[in-house]
Amino acid sequence: MTILAKHAAYKTAYDMVRNMGIEPLSVRFDDVLSPTEGVLAGKKTILLGTNNYLGLTFDPACIEKSVEATKHQGTGTTGSRIANGSYDGHLRLEQELAKFYGRQHAMVFTTGYQANLGVLSTLVGRGDHLMLDADSHASIYDGSRLGMAEVIRFRHNNPDDLYKRLRRLEGVPGDKLIVVEGIYSMLGDTAPLKEIAHVKRETGAYLLVDEAHSLGVLGETGRGLAEQAGVEADVDFIVGTFSKSLGSVGGFCVSDNPDFDVMRIVSRPYMFTASLPPGVIASTLEALHQMQIRPELRANLMRNARRLHDGLTALGFETGPEANPIVAAVMPNQEIAVAFWKMLLDAGVYLNLAVPPATPTNNPLLRSSVSAAHTIQQIDTALEAFEHVGRQLGMLSADKRRVGAAS
Amino acid sequence: MRDDIASIFEQVLNRPVEITDDTDIVEDLGMDSLGVMNFVMAIEDFYDISIPLDRITQVQTVGDLIRAVEELRKGA
8 A cells, every 4th residue: 555555546557557468658669760650569560649730840930940949049048038037038038829719818837738728827816717618628627626616517518508507697796708619629520609609699608629639720810719619809808828729738828808918927836837938939939920921721621631530430449520630530449449459559550549538428439639740641541550450350341331332 | 307307317318216305316327427417408408408517517316316406496
């Protein structure tokens, strides 16, 4: 018995997976060759689970800017902005983000996780009400616990359920903040943002949208779901990350709230952590630029997303409701999910194995994330591997195959 | 109220259940976290209340749940 014995149930579940001869948590890439290829156990493997939506991790301009900044300003800032001051890059990145979103204010955090912690714990406090979609990301749940607001969950993507809960709070003092995500990270479904914005207007609540998976992915200029749904004016706060479409690490929040900057002296996850290193800031600034001047990246991304989503659906797999860059195949149980994941890896395709409670239902998922940098051949190779393994594991019937091939 | 709660359990679990105030919702009824969430949402619909997350984490038995619902209904 050690102090960690309280987590025995998790250990038992993980040991069960390990007993099948695999360690999903210790996948080690010997090398990463490009946004879409890595070397695993000496073998070239297609990377289909990296959230590298625009494939900018190897962009020559981004790398060059990052190297230049590192050479000139060093490898790290070794402190927080409130104690050590900001570098020019931090301020320029905030200006560029504000400009990109057409907002007055922007604030950069050291990770996307900390952005949610820092913003949620600051916007609402004791006596306020935080309305969370039940399928919210862990960083949103954790952020809700860092503040003292009352937390109420509403049914996933259900504006009526949200409305009902806000109606119950009618006349109750305190600010109300609705939190939803642009694209949900497990099934790739989007929030019904038009309807949620309507509820927000009716009830006088504030609205925050986490565009972590939708920045650079949705909307005419890549500003995310709020742009695509045409409701940017209703969104009071947008939170996002640099670690997906922008290929680095870090988080941000943009807003037109006139008191925005007070967060810099009250948001603890912003104040009490080291700021992003110059090399990260520089590549992020360049990636933000590349994303805006190369809309074809988004077109390629969606082409690949549709090909994988429609291909898996045609094969007879149950997938998420929309063709977005996150494409998940629903697995019937943990044994099949683990075996499937391992066999895909052996076939040279790496993606994410997601098991409950991280998944929205009791089913495990094989979660892919598509990149603009994937070639059509890579997507087709992945589809062939899915078909082959699905057949070997008896998940695909011959009938479904014919239906798929005919459609 | 216990009868109403029992029938909500039965709807969510899709099988008959016998409960007392001491019934442990997770241990005795074999509910996982998703089941608990669906059950809580059904209770919220039935009584037209919202049970905040910190209150849910304090609920272990059916008796705890009955007290939480009663308090929230009084507060409304």
